[in-house]
Amino acid sequence: MSAPDAPDRTKHKTHAKVVNIKDVAARANVSVGTVSRVLANNETVGTALREKVTEAIRELNFRPSGVARGLRRSRTDMIGLVIPDITNPFFAELAKHVEAIASRSGFSVLLSITNEDPRIELNQIESLLKSYPTGLIVVPTQFGASEGWKSNVATVAVDRRFAGYPLISVDHAAGAGLAARHLLALGHRRIAYIAGPPEAPVSRERRNGFxxxxxxxxxxxxxxxxxxxxxxxxxxxxxxxxxxxxxRPTAIATASDQQAIGLMRAANDLDLKVPQDISVVGFDDIPLAELITPRLTTIRQPVEQIAARAVALTTGTSPLPIDDELLEASLVVRNSTAARD
Structure with a gap:
């Protein structure tokens, strides 16, 4: 007698039913609205009814999505972060710190990149608002922030001013002043400055401070x-x-570390030594500043502190400020500057 054929498992696959809020309501013998109020921690639900719904959720292993919870509460446990350029090391570091700090507080971060285009910025912000975020952190485009959107979502601008919203930023002018006084203290008087675009507010503030x-x-x-x-x-x-x-100048300060590193390459191509022939100061203190040779003297932005304040303000940990918050920059002296002979 031959053995029975093995069952064809490919023809009888079963799929676990996705449990939804209606299933929970049916198991607990309550309305869908009652389940929603329990999920939203609404205090109007009595203790006995709350326990009944909680038991049904546990039995059915119901896992409400973050967006679904957000629709009931008009927000999700998510922060929108809008930056102009992910290839800029400063913005990349800002995004890293925002994500890490938000994660420790139970929030996720949805990143959008505008490529310095106000039209893309507007589209990205409108898209983020459809996800019901708890808050928005926006680094506006440097040539003028987009307009046309309004929201009750807690919003802060970082690094650049965004009309109508509080700003969290380093004091750009004071930071650039530190670079100038450092070069003066080293005895330099023939000094040059490489600025950013004149129409960019951050560029103007750094230039004026210097x-x-x-x-x-x-x-x-x-x-x-x-x-x-x-x-x-x-x-x-x-x-x-x-x-x-x-x-030629004996010292050059720049509006960014990227400019300073490009400047040092030009000096090398011309067989000039830094800092013996030319002293160089950057601005930002991006990670690469400490890795190049010679290591770059620069103005450090407290990027982790900026990120922490932005997260606190957009998640409700701290109330939104009425005025801008300008944090203190610091001078980091490394090997790219030296006293004038």
């Missing part, structure tokens, strides 16, 4: 304007350094 600090000592810097990237630092740096020794 120029004002030098003016207090009777020094006027040579200023060139570009973008905040490596290429601008290299191109403008070559323009400043490809001169006779008595005509």
């Amino acid at each position: 120029v004002d600090a030098l003016a207090a000592e009777g020094v006027t810097p040579e200023i060139l304007e570009g973008y905040f990237d490596y290429a601008s630092g290299e191109t403008l740096g070559r323009m400043l350094l490809d001169r006779a020794p008595g005509e």
Whole structure:
């Protein structure tokens, strides 16, 4: 007698039923509205009824989604983070700290990137608002924030002002002043400055802070304007350094570490040594600043502190401030600056 055929398991697969809020209501013999109020921790639900619903949830192993809970509470345990450029090391570090700090508080972070385009910024913000976030952290586009959206969601701007919302930022002008006074203290008087785009508020604040600090000592810097990237630092740096020794600056400060690193590359290509021939100061203290050779003297932004304040304000841990919060920058002296002979 031959053995019976093995069952064809491919034809009789069973799928576990997805439990929903109606199933919980039926098991507990209550209305869907009662289950919703229990999930939202509504105090109007009596103890006995709450225990009955909780028991049904446990028996059915019901797991409400974050978005579903958010729709009942008009929010989710999620923060929207909008940044202009993920390739910018400062914004990447900001995103890292926001995610880590939010996670410790039980919040997830949904990241959106605008590529410095106000139209994309508007679309990204409107999309995030449809997910019912607890709050929004926005680094606006540097050439003017988009308009056309309104929300009751707790919102803060970081690094750049966003009309109508509180700003959490380093004091850009004071930080740039630290760089100027550092170079003056080293004996430099023939000083240049590589600025960011003149239409960008952050660029103007850093430039003004640097120029004002030098003016207090009777020094006027040579200023060139570009973008905040490596290429601008290299191109403008070559323009400043490809001169006779008595005509080129002895020290150059920049509006960003990326510019400073590009500048140091230009110096190397021209066989100039940093800091023996030219002292260089950056701004931001991105991770790469400590890795290049020589290590970069720079102005440090307290990025973790900025991220912590932004998360606290957008999750309700701290009330939204009426005025802007400007945090203190600090001078980090490494190997790219030296006293003038």
